[in-house]
Amino acid sequence: MDKVITVNNLSFAYEEEPILKNVNLQVNRGDFLAFIGPNGSGKSTLLKLLLGLLTADQGEIKLLETEINDFTDWTKIGYIPQNVRNFNNSFPATVREVIGSNLYSEMNFFKLLTAELEERIDKALKLVNMLDYKDSLIGNLSGGQQQRIFIARTLVTEPEIIFLDEPLTGVDINAQNELYELLTKLNQELEITVTMVSHDLNSIYRYTDRIISVKNCQLVDKKQLREGEIC
Numbered sequence: 001m002d003k004v005i006t007v008n009n010l011s012f013a014y015e016e017e018p019i020l021k022n023v024n025l026q027v028n029r030g031d032f033l034a035f036i037g038p039n040g041s042g043k044s045t046l047l048k049l050l051l052g053l054l055t056a057d058q059g060e061i062k063l064l065e066t067e068i069n070d071f072t073d074w075t076k077i078g079y080i081p082q083n084v085r086n087f088n089n090s091f092p093a094t095v096r097e098v099i100g101s102n103l104y105s106e107m108n109f110f111k112l113l114t115a116e117l118e119e120r121i122d123k124a125l126k127l128v129n130m131l132d133y134k135d136s137l138i139g140n141l142s143g144g145q146q147q148r149i150f151i152a153r154t155l156v157t158e159p160e161i162i163f164l165d166e167p168l169t170g171v172d173i174n175a176q177n178e179l180y181e182l183l184t185k186l187n188q189e190l191e192i193t194v195t196m197v198s199h200d201l202n203s204i205y206r207y208t209d210r211i212i213s214v215k216n217c218q219l220v221d222k223k224q225l226r227e228g229e230i231c
């Protein structure tokens with residue numbers, strides 16, 4: 001089995017507040033995994049540790065078989081943080097510019113999009129079914145459409161793992177199912193490992209194939225949870 005995330009004996013605390021104590025986790029290529037748990041249990045913190053945005057107090061994290069401190073291939077990792085849409089709404093940027101901003105390091109000296117990069121933007125927009133909106137202002141799109149654009153923004157670098165932190169907040173119920181179906185397609189057809197934080201248990205049970213509960217500083221795999229224990 002191809003391990004894409006390995007966590008060994010990880011502990012983390014904010015000042016005096018312990019969040020994770022000696023936890024272990026293995027995520028395999030092609031998993032579609034959700035972290036659930038009460039508010040404040042540490043789901044976002046765990047995601048930030050896995051992305052190298054926070055540093056563990058103890059233990060080891062490996063991404064794509066590389067120790068996280070030595071990991072450099074961040075184009076292989078997509079991340080859609082919790083409030084990305086609020087932040088971007090106020091910018092008068094087009095969909096093309098929002099997606100292109102993730103290709104900055106690949107642009108030429110004049111920071112122009114080459115024909116090849118334009119093609120990659122088109123390909124990502126086709127995957128999320130939003131090609132017709134390439135020249136629209138991001139702030140004029142619905143919550144669900146904007147979330148598709150942020151998924152396309154990560155797809156443009158051809159990631160192997162995508163992390164999403166509560167991606168369905170502010171997305172209406174029909175669009176929520178469409179987003180789950182899109183994530184399922186990316187997971188099954190492109191073999192992208194999808195790791196998300198969500199509170200939406202019904203959809204999680206329907207679409208994901210692994211659920212990890214973050215609670216009392218521990219990680220508990222779905223199969224270890226008893227009925228009614230999930231929150």
Ligand SMILES: Nc1ncnc2c1ncn2[C@@H]1O[C@H](COP(=O)(O)OP(=O)(O)OP(=O)(O)O)[C@@H](O)[C@H]1O
Binds near residue numbers: 038
């Ligand atoms: N930068 C920080 N400094 C200190 N404490 C923090 C910081 N960020 C989060 N916390 C605290 O750590 C705990 C875990 O926060 P985290 O955001 O990871 O939880 P969560 O499970 O994602 O919560 P939610 O479901 O509400 O989004 C909370 O008690 C929070 O107040």
